[in-house]
Amino acid sequence: MIVVLKQNASELKVEELMKRLRGMGLDIHQSRGTHSTILGLVGDTSAVDIDALHALEVVETVKRIQEPYKNANRKFHPDDTVISVGDAKIGGGHFGVIAGPCSVESREQLCSVAADVKKAGASFLRGGAFKPRTSPYAFQGLRGEGIKLLLEAKKETGLPIVTEIMDLSQLFLFEDVDVIQVGARNMQNFEMLKELGRLHKPILLKRGLSSTLQELLMSAEYIMAGGNQQVILCERGIRTFETATRNTLDLSAIPALRQMTHLPIVVDPSHATGHASMVKPMAIAAAAAGADGLMIEVHNDPAHALCDGQQSLTPEQFAETMQAVNAVLPFACR
Amino acid sequence: MIVVLKQNASELKVEELMKRLRGMGLDIHQSRGTHSTILGLVGDTSAVDIDALHALEVVETVKRIQEPYKNANRKFHPDDTVISVGDAKIGGGHFGVIAGPCSVESREQLCSVAADVKKAGASFLRGGAFKPRTSPYAFQGLRGEGIKLLLEAKKETGLPIVTEIMDLSQLFLFEDVDVIQVGARNMQNFEMLKELGRLHKPILLKRGLSSTLQELLMSAEYIMAGGNQQVILCERGIRTFETATRNTLDLSAIPALRQMTHLPIVVDPSHATGHASMVKPMAIAAAAAGADGLMIEVHNDPAHALCDGQQSLTPEQFAETMQAVNAVLPFACR
Amino acid sequence: MIVVLKQNASELKVEELMKRLRGMGLDIHQSRGTHSTILGLVGDTSAVDIDALHALEVVETVKRIQEPYKNANRKFHPDDTVISVGDAKIGGGHFGVIAGPCSVESREQLCSVAADVKKAGASFLRGGAFKPRTSPYAFQGLRGEGIKLLLEAKKETGLPIVTEIMDLSQLFLFEDVDVIQVGARNMQNFEMLKELGRLHKPILLKRGLSSTLQELLMSAEYIMAGGNQQVILCERGIRTFETATRNTLDLSAIPALRQMTHLPIVVDPSHATGHASMVKPMAIAAAAAGADGLMIEVHNDPAHALCDGQQSLTPEQFAETMQAVNAVLPFACR
Amino acid sequence: MIVVLKQNASELKVEELMKRLRGMGLDIHQSRGTHSTILGLVGDTSAVDIDALHALEVVETVKRIQEPYKNANRKFHPDDTVISVGDAKIGGGHFGVIAGPCSVESREQLCSVAADVKKAGASFLRGGAFKPRTSPYAFQGLRGEGIKLLLEAKKETGLPIVTEIMDLSQLFLFEDVDVIQVGARNMQNFEMLKELGRLHKPILLKRGLSSTLQELLMSAEYIMAGGNQQVILCERGIRTFETATRNTLDLSAIPALRQMTHLPIVVDPSHATGHASMVKPMAIAAAAAGADGLMIEVHNDPAHALCDGQQSLTPEQFAETMQAVNAVLPFACR
16 A cells, blocks of 8 residues: 655654554555655555545545455465355356346246256256335335245256345345345445355355446455355446446456456346347357356246346247357357 | 337237236327337326336337336425424425534544534534445444434434434334435335335435436335335435546536425535535535535544544534535525 | 427417428327327438427427437448458458557567568558547657558558548548548547548547447448448447446447447457456457457557557467457357 | 556566666655565656556556646646636636527627627627537538627627637637637547647637546646647536436536646536526536636527527526626635
């Protein structure tokens, strides 16, 4: 961490600051220039509050050099993390596909889709029981009943299930859920992240709508600092000025995160593009760019889906997409 | 709501769609052009799911004409909402100032600041007990103990208190809190909004980091749909590419929201700018533009604040800012 | 185009508006609801000024249904446009790679890189003679001298050349340039676009830093409206909040533009990511997603490049990238 | 400037780098930590190319401490710049208002508006002769003829005129124009900025649609580096996700720029909001926040304006706005 002092900083105040910093176990290297003095802080700066330093009268600016995340940092954990659930694996060379309907609507719908996506090669079943909807007047999900149906579909197909939690008060319902999803709008729901950090099951953490990759990793850090190291990161598109797509899928997040962290990276082309016709090209591109997996919405009757029908693939389209992805995988950039 | 049909839409499918729409109690006006057919939907379209319509094979595009919010809509409630807590009022011509430290740190700190801001003219005391911090290694607030201290400061000064809830599991601690704040990162925590909609106390709802005003109103709608009509909207800056300020304060939100809704609008120049030196000019500007109130961070010793010191005013600076705001208020644009 | 009238719009004013619209050759379909009246305008609305309609007292809002671009619109020109320069082709199934240094620095540098990229399979040579630099104190390019060197390299290697124009006063120097590039910062330099519309040579039009795809197509429309139909679109990353990459490469622009327009789409992973290590994964991903070509920066000695060294590939890295791209191309999504 | 070296950087390469930096006249302070070595560069770093440093194998990251602008920097020119044209002044305590129609349409229109705005207290007349329009099919301005009409209106009213240049080929027409405006889309048209730097007349430089304040100052620096110190900065709203306003007016740019630069700051609430009804509140707010002036669109018949009618004030509304602004000015934050 670099602290740049103001030109006219009083000796006394600077001494006070340096004492405070040394008290935090940091070594200080001082460089005096004509226009400014620079303090280089050496040691573990992850607990140093940048804002607090900025507030000091003698400080002109503060720049962080070391990443503020530790558990998620590849520098300290060079090997890829592999997430295993039953036979399914994601990360470290294992490519995993999570597929299923946006929202669980009925036993028939879910089991039919589950059978179809399994046949096409998916290794996880997804389905929303609790649905975050912008409008209070829109369908809010089957909730507890939805979780029950997911567990039935799991029993029938053997596919481990992935579903979203929206509030900690729902946690007791997730005991038999294999992977708990944290949605984009909850990426910085810090109380929830802390609680999930006490569990012993994988968390699929979606990137916030306008979050940076560092912020995503800081949210993973919240979970990992609690003891739960099983975090799957999910790029699902960020908000930009573009309107031709629902969000903008940031595929450069794959090589960027690959360097920053050892955690597996999954891409969701359905929410990112918002259009079924764009899911296949973006799925192939994500695989080619080196993603560890995909999350894709599949519905047996998109035109009558209760949620996100326009971005859902039919089972046939999904099977076709899987074939195309499998053809590209051997040439993927890893 | 306008539904534009595809050029080659089959008669049968269009009939099916029109039947479905009529089943929702909507009237349909049809316009046939050479390149496309347009359906004008008349009636209460707030429950119509735009995404579901987009998913239909015959639909080219859908455009909403009516606002999707009802309770918050000025069209249906022309008169300004006034929020009253004890003697303090915000909205409908009443200008209210909420001031206090970013986080509650100790009894001494809080009571000292509370006395100072009251003297300078604040009508509410703010202070964070639960603190949403990007890093799990940063100070997380005094939590339950912080709420207790706020209630003591209230007793001492008579100022009603405003403090943030971060998770529903904390709700039981907020029984004696006067105004519950929903932070920017929780603006779309829909389960929390629903639960707060069942209370009978004012909710201060902060705009999300990259939310539109319509999304802010849809979140207010979640609270209001539950029965709680006491919502105060708070503009606290949005994320932009600018780095000279922490966020970009959107003061045009004031006249824009004024037209869209009857709810009171409060501006937080502290979080928006992130620099104490910019709080005063932005506070005056907000007052001039017609805001119903301000939310300002004040600390007795910003250099040693545990949180957000760089954007906190000293009590002297706050008193000066209040004077400047009061001088401008008679000329404000309402 | 849809015009929604205000609830209380005077009959007289509405009549006046309808007369004005009919005077523009448009047919009008009227739908009267309880809360609003909707006018559906049928005919060629590309010349209708939306802002002018918005300014009218009786108008609540205006929504465009038809795209405002005609020449670039796939609806009116279903077949892919193919751009040919000598033996090189881009579009309609022809994949073309444009490679070379960010800026032309010397005869040796340019000819050496040109020979290398040709050998690795590039079909065009790029090199900047005029350089748009954020700082007036940075290297501004060899200018006229740079164009001369490019023409020499073309003579030596046979590769057609692509280089950027920054101002119309430089146009006379571009007579023998094969493809004129319009940079991201000039995408809405409308006077320049008009002038380039009078030429008979291909224009490579880069997407603006925060432009939408529709705005990109409107800029292409400026060139095409002048008579020059040879426009190559280039996605080169857009500005987002992310800082781990220089810009955010929007690969969903490929399938989105494919539907909107018949023009070829080229992707520049070098400027988009800003890091040499991310160029290969993004190049493969772009090819997989169905791009018509790539634009890649290659330098014989990136560490001493006068411009953008950190994102330049060495000739060896470029050759490796080309191999990887060629392996993926047969499985690309078209 | 701070250069952070990679952990495993070879001694030899580091020596080479330090030699190169010393060759640029810089002093180097070295701090060795356990994880990284930091070089603090002392001296004039404005010509150092950050990208070039990033490209080096031994460099982990580079952070700029000193601002890259010199002429525009308040640190080196503490006193406010005052721009004078005839009797009109902007900056250093002088508040100047620039008003007039979006585009010059006719002699009658222009002279009528000019007389009205002068009467209401404007000190400059604005009017567009060359109009940057997103669509090639929209009205493009009266061009040369428009400049002539502006000069006639100047003769009639005595008001100095401000009008936009779109291309250097038009420069000869601007000889008698008092203030040349550079539009938002041309803020980084570097060739134009360089040429305007050779003139001896004030340039009104508008902030780009998604530009940072530092980028705005770097564009001012282009003009000033050429010798022309008369630059007026104009905040006109930036692109955000908000759709209720045309752009988002960033009023915190006023106090932020005030600290960064000595140049005068003018605010354009017309383009920023896009709605006539929001111009007055934002004009007052800008004045309160300490702006040096305003730029406001006024039209005698907004409903029939050829351009931007919806954001134009009538002469009556403008007079009212001026009164409100004048009432607030004595309490403005300076």
